[in-house]
Amino acid sequence: MSTAILDQFIDQLAEAVAKKLENNKLQDAKTVKTEPEFMNKGQTADYLSVSRTTIDRWIKTRNFPSSKVGGKYVYKREDVDRWVKENSK
Template sequence: MATEEKWVDMEDVSQHLKVNKETIRRWIKTQDFPAHRAGNLLRFKLSEVDAWVRQSSTDNETD
């Protein structure tokens, strides 16, 4: 049986990508970064974050 991916918070994403939280907030506002609201909280799936990073780097290569 496959285990379901856990939701993580901003701190986890910040550590995962090695960027500060303000960078993540800016990406959410300006670059369609994959974030989900749970009330006032932001939650993330690291698989979606990793896919966004891969897509963003691919997009930048074509510019």
């Protein structure tokens, strides 16, 4: 086998591997689960692995970040993450 043919084969193989890796990356990006920007109380409790009662208590006693919309609390994930970081001991 000549060097030119071998070089061509290696280039084609490298190109095929690069395409396969890119396709895998795209598939992984599609399957990544992201948390919603805004969560209801149940989602927030699940997100933090605490009870809904704990969320209520934090709102009343620990200035937990929340907004009331239409009589129900909503929680911005970014604010919740910041609050957790600031209030972790």
